[in-house]
Amino acid sequence: MKLVILSSANSIHTIQWAKYLANSGIDVHVVSQHSASQDFPQQITIHTLPFKGFMGYFFNVFALKKLLKEIKPDILNVHYASGYGATARLANFHPYVLSVWGSDVFEFPYRSFFHKKLLQQNLNSADVIASTSLSMAKQTQQFVDGHKKIEITPFGVNLEKFNPICFDKNANVKTICIGTIKTLKHVYGIDILLNALSIVYKDIKIEFPQIANQLNFRIVGGGTDMDELKKLAVELGIDHLTHFTGSVSHEEVPAELNRLDIYVALSRQESFGVAVVEAQAMGVPVIVSNVGGLPEVVQNGKTGFIVDSENPQQAANAIKNLILNTELRQAMSVEAKQFAHSNFSWQSCANKMLDVYRNTLKNFKVR
Known part of the structure; x- marks a missing residue:
């Protein structure tokens, strides 16, 4: 042909x-x-x-x-x-x-x-x-x-490339990294994510201060909203925890996903959600908004959580659940990888x- x-x-x-x-x-x-x-x-x-x-x-x-x-x-x-x-x-x-x-x-x-x-x-x-x-x-x-x-x-998804076996994850590093990999535009809801992370940090700092010291937020990607989002992180009091990497090539995405313990996509609109599939292929549990094609690429409660759109509190609750429940996070990691391999090669x-x-x-x- x-x-x-x-x-x-x-x-x-x-x-x-x-x-x-x-x-x-x-x-x-x-x-x-x-x-x-x-x-x-x-x-x-x-x-x-x-x-x-x-x-x-x-x-x-x-x-x-x-x-x-x-x-x-x-x-x-x-x-x-x-x-x-x-x-x-x-x-x-x-x-x-x-x-x-x-x-x-x-x-x-x-x-x-x-x-x-x-x-x-x-x-x-x-x-x-x-x-x-x-x-x-x-x-x-x-x-x-x-x-x-x-x-x-x-x-x-290229399952040879998006494979956690290809990367080292230092088990001795006591951090919990939550982040996303998206273009920094309004449609992808990075502002909603920052608001959710602010809630997570404030709650955990009060309830589990030792865990609060382990938190690390990573926003991967470039875009027109970069300066505005950095300013929002300052206003929310999480700028000291939040690292904006700027644009990365697609070749760097697997390594970036390997840094994450939880991947969050709170888009306001999303046609499919390939980044979410890539995260799951890397064994990263995901939290996504209930919009567009995102619910189709996540098994709710099994490979991650689906939350309401424009609801930072609900997203924060899901993030806290995964932060505080190590066994759940590990179980979802296994299920996420299997789900991606079975459905999205x-x-x-x-x-x-x-x-x-x-x-x-x-x-x-x-x-």
Whole structure:
């Protein structure tokens, strides 16, 4: 099978899909108007479209048509319904699978009537739509004609890379590290996390002062809200415990997760939750908000806890439970790793996508 992926070549998710599909024996070509990142696999052919920016999604139509004639793929997989989805629709190549990502269906259609109409046209032009979570599929469905099925194709995790066996964890270090790895933007609820950690610290300092001295909070990631969040940590009185690392590469993420005893994701919106799956693969218990795809990637009470959105007190209670109950934390660590291995290996997720490709081709030929 020859496949063209139309997507941003500087996205780690594009790189992961391309790499694992290529490893499955697919002849993969990536077409992108975004420049390839340094992590882009050398063995995969990349074609760069000439125009950039929002209007590039329209101006690149003829360049894409030309490339598709030259490559002659069996199928096209388009990632991101708003931008590249428009390019694919106007290029009119079939069959193609359109993979929605998150903001393209949660934010883009609400900007104006024009944005909503554009998204509807792009979605309904695709032969098949794919979503990484049931939650995002439900959100997408309202913009799609009723007859079009949405396939669930979750992101996978490299279980060789996200493996605690590959890292040393110094058992002699008497600290309990709670943190997250996210872009520092309002949507990801880092402010909610800081408020929850403030409650945790104040409560434990009164009830268990010896444990309070062991607490360590770690916020991994860069973003526009960095200065504001640092200021909030000062206001909450936890700045002396809280370390903001700034941006890290995806290669550094497993080592960062290995530092954590508890991973917390209190996002206000989340299409899937790949970082939460990666944390569990590393044997880290997780606490997540009950939004988007996050509840789908956590077994509540077994691999972590699901708490209400915008509720720092409830998140703090869950964090304290894991801090004070070492046996529970250890049991959840074992369950979390097993859950990730059983459900989110890249091999199994790539196979699900391959099945979508094969079924799309089969149904297209029957028409």
